[in-house]
Amino acid sequence: MKIIRSMVLVSADDESLARGAQDVFHAFLEEIDEFGLSDQITVTTIRDAGMHGEKPTVIVYPDAAVYGPVTVEDVHTIVEEHLHKGNIVPGLLAMMREMAPEIGWMRGRRGALPVQKRIVLERAGVVNPASIEDYILYDGYQALGKALTKMTPAEVIAEVEKSGLQGRGGAGFPTGRKWSFVAATPGSPKYVICNADESEPGTFKDRLIIEGDPFSIIEAMTIAGYAINAHEGFIYIRGEYPLAYKRIEHAIAEAEKHGMLGEHIFGTDFSFHIHPHAGAGAYICGEETALIESLEGKRGMPRARPPYPTTYGLYGKPTVVNNVETLASMPAIIRNGAMWYREVGSPKSTGTKVYTILGNVNFTGVIEAPMGITLREVIDIYGKGMKNDKALKLVQTGGSSGTIVPASLQDTPLDFDAFRNAGVSLGSGALLVCDEDTCVVDLAKVILRFFRNECCGKCTPCRIGTLRLYEIISQISEGRGSLDDFDLMQKISEAMSEVSNCGLGQTAATALRDILKYFRAEVEAHIVDHVCPTGVCPIKELAAVA
Amino acid sequence: MEPEVKDLDIASLVTKVMDELGSTRDAVIPILSEINRALGYIPAAALPEIRRHIQAQQKQEGVFVADSHLYSAASFYQMFSLEPLGRHVIRFCESAPCHVEGGREVFDTLQRELGLQPGETSADRKWSLLTTSCIGVCSVGPVFLVDDDLYGNVTPERVPEILAKYQ
Structure with a gap:
């Protein structure tokens, strides 16, 4: 296993090749070898990077420096100055105006190293999660103190809005705007809910945040309560996380004992109470209105929206529902100011994101990095490369409800904006890396089985759609599919995404849709030739059908 | 019974x-x-x-x-059972990350060793074999729970040894 320090990407579209990209590629290999850096730096060719007139283009990660047009003569300078000494060579940088939209974001990232940058997880693993003294020692409760004594609720909301923080639960709704809606809605009491029902397959960031730094959630919820004039908060923790529940319970008791929670916090007139609540196993309860129903002691079925929880939430009152990671970003924003936060990440997606890396890579686990890193960086630098040196086939981003990204799109940055443009979802931040041995039909089957099981059954398109899609893909995996299934699956997925009541039904067929788009030939092989190209599917010998 | x-x-x-x-x-x-x-x-x-x-x-x-x-x-929540289960309950994670990391082979082995289909309880009421959605420990997949004990990075070879721990 090699530890990759840097990556060099050489554009290799027709135009670049005509202008000597191949020679540039080989020159890099030779020069890097010359400097004895072959163990630490990989050289790869990529498709068109835009940049007409600047080809061949060379992109160096992790600095995201874009050079162009690069000639064989330039290679020595780039290797010596940039890769060996670590200085970007300004004279050789490309003009940025004509870059392909997928990588145009890099302008905002120039010079900023995407090394792990910790805001959300700054204390996790560093402090004793049971000790409020530890938390305070590491800047804890400065934000709440500042908010309660030096800021009005409106100023707190304005600061959050200015920070550009977007909800980290998957939808990416601006947090400050959500708070301002609730603050402006008449009605009392108002409630703050922390959504810790983290059930998206492949996601466990919220568990690590709560287990490692429970006080940050308590502090952030109290700040939210102050901002929207609420006096009660609930943390809905999924039933499968008993340790997280214990840590939160303990943190609440400690905070109350120290006057940071309860009546007259910090000696002010503001009072706030937090109640922990354990779920009992239901993916759908991560949907905010289903979560609210469940908190009220009912079946966790999503409500019709509008009205949204901001006007009609828990017990029919205005309610803020925020994800754990969103809340964990809050104390640092209030403490250091919105402008400090905006410096991290890309211009339209500010701050950091916590990702979970899974699947066929050498390192699986959690990382926190600025918004805007690419899948290639994630796999090669953080994931320490593909397991057993297999080839990358695809990545599923954002959990089971997320999109499938084929290897050819691995230079798409991971942020809300560019991701939306490229048709790729950031979702919960789960990145499931799949190698060449993965069968897309088998993968689709596992994902659809999940949604068939987790569908709450309330609305028809989802209840019937998830079942039918699972049945159809199962038949294909057994070699009993028909070419008409493509149209049928397409129609069902479209109906589900358009008319389902909640996000579950709207996104259940996302992965299938992408698989049909990028891997149609492989699906066809199952149907027409009765062959599973990777040998995973249980294709049965067909009786001779006339 | x-x-x-x-x-x-x-x-x-x-x-x-x-x-x-x-x-x-x-x-x-x-x-x-x-x-x-x-x-x-x-x-x-x-x-x-x-x-x-x-x-x-x-x-x-x-x-x-x-x-x-x-x-x-x-009847709605997965962690509740409306029927008595076996003395030991296995909950195998069948979500995509565990599946990609080799879960299919492990689950096949579990079914074979126990002689049970998913959702079944053995005649001697020792084992119930259930599947579950993601339980949030994906970095050590494939995983399964036996009662409250979590087993991660499970390979088919390890299955008999794990089962033997339970009386």
Whole structure:
């Protein structure tokens, strides 16, 4: 296993090749070898990077420096100055105006190293999660103190809005705007809910945040309560996380004992109470209105929206529902100011994101990095490369409800904006890396089985759609599919995404849709030739059908 | 068959749990969780008991709770069982990350070793084999739970050795 320090990407579209990209590629290999850096730096060719007139283009990660047009003569300078000494060579940088939209974001990232940058997880693993003294020692409760004594609720909301923080639960709704809606809605009491029902397959960031730094959630919820004039908060923790529940319970008791929670916090007139609540196993309860129903002691079925929880939430009152990671970003924003936060990440997606890396890579686990890193960086630098040196086939981003990204799109940055443009979802931040041995039909089957099981059954398109899609893909995996299934699956997925009541039904067929788009030939092989190209599917010998 | 829990015991358990957690509608899920934990399942007889407590408490507020409301909650959540299960319950994660990391082979081995299909309980009531959605420990997939014990990075070879730990 090699530890990759840097990556060099050489554009290799027709135009670049005509202008000597191949020679540039080989020159890099030779020069890097010359400097004895072959163990630490990989050289790869990529498709068109835009940049007409600047080809061949060379992109160096992790600095995201874009050079162009690069000639064989330039290679020595780039290797010596940039890769060996670590200085970007300004004279050789490309003009940025004509870059392909997928990588145009890099302008905002120039010079900023995407090394792990910790805001959300700054204390996790560093402090004793049971000790409020530890938390305070590491800047804890400065934000709440500042908010309660030096800021009005409106100023707190304005600061959050200015920070550009977007909800980290998957939808990416601006947090400050959500708070301002609730603050402006008449009605009392108002409630703050922390959504810790983290059930998206492949996601466990919220568990690590709560287990490692429970006080940050308590502090952030109290700040939210102050901002929207609420006096009660609930943390809905999924039933499968008993340790997280214990840590939160303990943190609440400690905070109350120290006057940071309860009546007259910090000696002010503001009072706030937090109640922990354990779920009992239901993916759908991560949907905010289903979560609210469940908190009220009912079946966790999503409500019709509008009205949204901001006007009609828990017990029919205005309610803020925020994800754990969103809340964990809050104390640092209030403490250091919105402008400090905006410096991290890309211009339209500010701050950091916590990702979970899974699947066929050498390192699986959690990382926190600025918004805007690419899948290639994630796999090669953080994931320490593909397991057993297999080839990358695809990545599923954002959990089971997320999109499938084929290897050819691995230079798409991971942020809300560019991701939306490229048709790729950031979702919960789960990145499931799949190698060449993965069968897309088998993968689709596992994902659809999940949604068939987790569908709450309330609305028809989802209840019937998830079942039918699972049945159809199962038949294909057994070699009993028909070419008409493509149209049928397409129609069902479209109906589900358009008319389902909640996000579950709207996104259940996302992965299938992408698989049909990028891997149609492989699906066809199952149907027409009765062959599973990777040998995973249980294709049965067909009786001779006339 | 395991002896069924007596109705009298159920009534006293419900009273004890609800004294602790409160007799309100929004405490229903914690109450059901506690009963499920104590008995390994939620017996049908527990639901009218819970309903009686809630109604006694909230009569003056005119809150209406029917047995069907409680059944709808009890039957919805994956961690609840409405049937008695085996002495040891295996919950195998069948979500995509564990599957990609080699879960299929592990699950095949589990089914073979136990002679059980998913959802079944063995005739001697020692084992129940259930599947579950993601339990959030994906970095060590494939994973399964035996009762409250979590096993990660499981390979087919390790399955017999893990099962042998349980009596």
